[in-house]
Amino acid sequence: MxxxxxxxxxxxxIARLYKKELLAExxxxxxxxxxxxxxxxxxxxxxxxxxxxxxxxxxGQFYDLIEIFRIGxxxxxxxxxxxxxxxxxxxxxxxxxxxxxxxxxxYPNRLHLIRGNHESRGVTxxxxxYTECSRKYGNANVWHHFTDMFDYLTLSVVIxxxxxxxxxxxxxxxxSIDQIKIIDRFREIPHEGPMADLVWSDPDPERDEFSLSPRxxxxxxxxxxxxxxxxxxxxxxxxxxxxxxxxxxQTLFDNQLSTVWSAPNYCYRCGNMASVLEVGENGERVFNVxxxxxxxxxxxxxxxxQDKMGEQGQLPDYFL
Amino acid sequence: MDPPPPPSSSSxxxxxxxxxxxxxxxxFLPPPSSIPRPPSPVQPPPRTFTHPPFTITTLKAPILxxxxxxxxxxRLGIPIPEMIFGDNHLTLHHIPTAYTLxxxxxxxxxxxxxxxxxxxxxxxxxxxxxxxxxxxSAGIKEVVKPFDWSYTTSYRGTExxxxxxxxxxxxxxxxxxxxxxxxxxxxLFADEVVLYESELDDNGVSVLTVKVRVMEQxxxxxxxxxxxxxxxxxxxxxxxxxxxxxxxRVVREYTAREGEFxxxxxxxxxxxxxxxxxxxxxxxxxxxxxxxxxxxxEVESVCLEGETGQTQEGR
Numbered sequence: 302m303x304x305x306x307x308x309x310x311x312x313x314x315i316a317r318l319y320k321k322e323l324l325a326e327x328x329x330x331x332x333x334x335x336x337x338x339x340x341x342x343x344x345x346x347x348x349x350x351x352x353x354x355x356x357x358x359x360x361g362q363f364y365d366l367i368e369i370f371r372i373g374x375x376x377x378x379x380x381x382x383x384x385x386x387x388x389x390x391x392x393x394x395x396x397x398x399x400x401x402x403x404x405x406x407x408y409p410n411r412l413h414l415i416r417g418n419h420e421s422r423g424v425t426x427x428x429x430x431y432t433e434c435s436r437k438y439g440n441a442n443v444w445h446h447f448t449d450m451f452d453y454l455t456l457s458v459v460i461x462x463x464x465x466x467x468x469x470x471x472x473x474x475x476x477s478i479d480q481i482k483i484i485d486r487f488r489e490i491p492h493e494g495p496m497a498d499l500v501w502s503d504p505d506p507e508r509d510e511f512s513l514s515p516r517x518x519x520x521x522x523x524x525x526x527x528x529x530x531x532x533x534x535x536x537x538x539x540x541x542x543x544x545x546x547x548x549x550x551q552t553l554f555d556n557q558l559s560t561v562w563s564a565p566n567y568c569y570r571c572g573n574m575a576s577v578l579e580v581g582e583n584g585e586r587v588f589n590v591x592x593x594x595x596x597x598x599x600x601x602x603x604x605x606x607q608d609k610m611g612e613q614g615q616l617p618d619y620f621l
Numbered sequence: 622m623d624p625p626p627p628p629s630s631s632s633x634x635x636x637x638x639x640x641x642x643x644x645x646x647x648x649f650l651p652p653p654s655s656i657p658r659p660p661s662p663v664q665p666p667p668r669t670f671t672h673p674p675f676t677i678t679t680l681k682a683p684i685l686x687x688x689x690x691x692x693x694x695x696r697l698g699i700p701i702p703e704m705i706f707g708d709n710h711l712t713l714h715h716i717p718t719a720y721t722l723x724x725x726x727x728x729x730x731x732x733x734x735x736x737x738x739x740x741x742x743x744x745x746x747x748x749x750x751x752x753x754x755x756x757x758s759a760g761i762k763e764v765v766k767p768f769d770w771s772y773t774t775s776y777r778g779t780e781x782x783x784x785x786x787x788x789x790x791x792x793x794x795x796x797x798x799x800x801x802x803x804x805x806x807x808x809l810f811a812d813e814v815v816l817y818e819s820e821l822d823d824n825g826v827s828v829l830t831v832k833v834r835v836m837e838q839x840x841x842x843x844x845x846x847x848x849x850x851x852x853x854x855x856x857x858x859x860x861x862x863x864x865x866x867x868x869x870r871v872v873r874e875y876t877a878r879e880g881e882f883x884x885x886x887x888x889x890x891x892x893x894x895x896x897x898x899x900x901x902x903x904x905x906x907x908x909x910x911x912x913x914x915x916x917x918x919e920v921e922s923v924c925l926e927g928e929t930g931q932t933q934e935g936r
Contacts, residue, residue: 424823426900427851435897473761492746493753501822511761515737515770516822517747520761545703547686570815571704572683617808620832620843620907621799 305335311407318400321363321393326438329399333446336402339409340453345481347413347458353380354589355466355578357542357561358417361391361429365565365575366400368594373577376404377411382458384542384561385417385468385500388447389428390568392600395437398447416454417468417542418500421490452487456499463537463584470541471522471530472498473511478534492518503544504560506553524554531557538586540578549576550588559586566593670810672835674716674869674925679812679833682708693727699735699768702819702827709814711831713842713864715925718783722862722871724831724844726816729776737767744824745852745882771848772819772827777860777875778844789921795872796920797841797863806836825849826904840864847906852882855903857910869926878913888912 305311309331314324324332354373359366373379387401388394404412418424425431425448434444457478458466465478474495475481484496491497501519505512508523527539539558544551545567551560565575576588667680685693685707694701705726712723744750782788813832821827831844842862849855856879863872889899889912902908 418823427903428823432897432901493750513761514822515741515767516824517741517743518750519822545684547684547690551687567704617811618813618832618834619803619805619808620834620841621802 305406306331311403314403315400315407318396318403319367321396323395323437324399326443329443330446332399332402332406333450336406337450337453339406340450340455341487343453343455345456345484345486346478347455348462349380349382349413349458349460351461351580351582351584353382353460353580355382355384355460355540355561355580357384357563357576358386358545359383359391359397360386360419360564360567361388361394361397361433362564362567362593362597363391363393363396363400364594364596365563366397367596368565368591369563369577372589372591373579377408381412382460382466383412383414384466384540385415385454386419386542387414387417388430389419389425391429391564392433392569394430394433395443402447402450413458414454415458415466415468416451416456416486416490416500418490420448420451420454422448422451423489452489456484456486456496457481459536460540460580461584462535464540464580464586465530465534465536465538466540467499468541469498469500469543470502470504471526471539472502473520474498476530476533501543504541504553504558524557527554527557537584545571545573547573549574549590550578559588561588565591566597569597668812670835671716672809672840672866675840675864675866676714676716677810677833677835677840678710678712678714679814680708680710681812681814682706693730697727697730697733697735699730699733699766700770701730702772702817704815704818704820706815706817709816711812711814711833711842711844713833713840713862715783715869718785718787718925719781720783720787720871720923720925721781722778722842722873723781724776724778724814724816724842726829728779729774729816729829729846730772732774732776733772734769737769739769741767741769742771742850742853744821744850770819771821771850771856772817772829773848773856773858774829774846775858775875775877776829776844776846777873778842778862783925787923787925789871789873789923792872792920792922795922797861797872797874801839802841802863806838808834808836810835821850825851825853838866840866845906849903850882854882855880855885855909855913857906857913859910868924870922870924873921875917875919876915877917878910879916880909880913885909885912 309328356369383401387398401414405414431444435441460466472495486496490500498520503521505521505523509525510523511520511526514521542561544560546560546562549562559578561576561578563575563577565573567573574590574592576590579587579589665682667678670677685705689707690701693707707726710723710725712721714721780788811834813830816829816831818828827848829846831842833840833842844860846858858877861874886899889902894902
């Protein structure tokens with residue numbers, strides 16, 4: 302593989318990003334191009350070995366990402382698997398995805414990034430990432446570089462042949478993991494089909510089989526679906542993210558499936574806990590629960606920009 | 622969103638003692654021990670403001686944990702929004718008569734259509750989705766308990782009549798004096814409380830909030846339900862409660878507005894907004910409410926004057 306332009310020093314980029322400094326547009330362009338080349342070689346099902354720390358949705362909560370590294374150890378001393386939804390909602394999507402991509406390039410075998418439903422052009426136009434890129438860079442070029450790169454992110458990871466990891470969940474079109482391998486994933490996330498299901502679907506503990514969502518699109522999957530999938534593929538556990546959990550994590554179906562949620566105080570106002578899941582060498586799973594990083598308080602006023610009521614020192618809202 | 626049982630099984634730890642290794646690029650970070658840790662989320666105290674003859678109370682707490690969620694779901698019989706601020710409320714209390722008007726999530730969610738009898742909304746790509754579903758999944762026909770997943774509510778607050786039986790009654794002549802509310806009178810107390818919010822699986826937003834501002838002579842409450850279902854429709858349902866402290870009179874005005882998504886977009890474009898600004902405007906009910914046609918409007922009033930309190934007809 303050709304290297305990065307000599308002007309781009311990855312370690313320096315990472316050091317800047319840890320300080321929450323933005324990289325230049327040209328640097329982002331080079332890094333995204335390079336990341337595309339790297340991701341293109343990854344299968345739709347990447348196999349990794351424990352120990353590995355698994356992280357759920359981050360949603361641009363940069364300070365909480367740093368908190369995860371503080372708690373779980375920095376890269377490359379700790380292996381990481383991120384389950385997607387790096388951008389949108391939070392205030393620092395650009396910094397968050399820039400850092401994760403640089404770490405991926407620097408330590409490609411120590412850190413893995415799965416695609417979430419927010420790693421898409423469609424969703425990021427409505428939920429903040431597009432607006433944030435335009436605001437921070439004055440144009441949408443950086444958004445184009447990132448979203449073009451998102452098309453190459455892998456869809457799933459298997460840890461030690463026993464834990465299947467995905468952003469959303471299972472699909473009625475997928476019984477065997479081999480069926481994931483043949484998906485043509487280098488594209489925008491479609492509205493339907495197995496690729497959409499993997500990033501969108503949710504478990505339903507009250508059901509056995511697949512059900513239709515009342516929204517008119519999408520599936521939920523029940524206990525028998527999970528049991529059968531694990532049996533067919535000789536796996537022990539399904540690990541996914543995608544749904545807010547007040548306690549930071551949730552286990553379902555007799556401990557056959559876990560949801561891990563890594564955005565504490567989601568949207569800076571839910572007051573929820575977050576967690577990362579540490580998978581040990583013998584497959585043991587330990588949830589490490591944490592709360593919002595103290596640095597979030599420093600930008601509280603900006604975060605609360607949309608409801609600046611009732612706090613002292615802020616402009617009164619003469620709503621009608 | 623489905624009822625999450627309490628987290629169980631797998632062991633849990635909090636903040637292991639392992640100190641992060643000294644990776645060079647992280648040297649700017651303060652060591653974990655030097656960072657003041659906020660106390661774990663606990664129930665914050667309510668804020669109370671007394672401005673005779675009224676007391677105004679607000680409570681802003683974290684979203685509910687799984688056990689209270691299970692209980693709430695079994696009481697309501699529908700899956701509840703993922704962001705459920707179940708303990709939050711805003712309450713107006715008239716001290717002499719004990720009349721109260723409170724805004725809290727449960728009765729608001731209780732008004733959501735729980736069977737889908739009013740006709741379910743569908744996401745904009747639902748037709749395309751069902752038309753192109755793969756053959757392997759065509760056998761799946763069961764819809765998870767149909768209900769109005771947009772969480773549309775016509776909630777106007779929960780009223781407890783005064784000791785003299787005072788309660789709000791329809792009053793077509795009553796109106797909220799907007800001109801008095803446009804004055805920049807000093808605000809003595811203000812707060813805003815979210816009752817519930819759903820991201821609708823990233824198909825838009827559904828949010829119910831209530832806010833209050835108290836001035837010397839009067840106060841105004843706005844409880845707003847805002848629904849944006851992307852590429853389908855926009856709904857704003859406002860309940861305004863106006864209280865004149867001198868007259869001890871409460872006026873409640875309910876206005877429901879609804880517009881087709883494309884029409885709203887067109888109007889924003891005609892107002893001169895650029896595409897990026899339109900995207901931002903669609904996140905803010907304040908920027909689009911006035912563009913939506915009114916589909917329902919009703920005014921009620923009650924007079925709480927005098928300690929025995931006779932219900933008066935609209936003045």
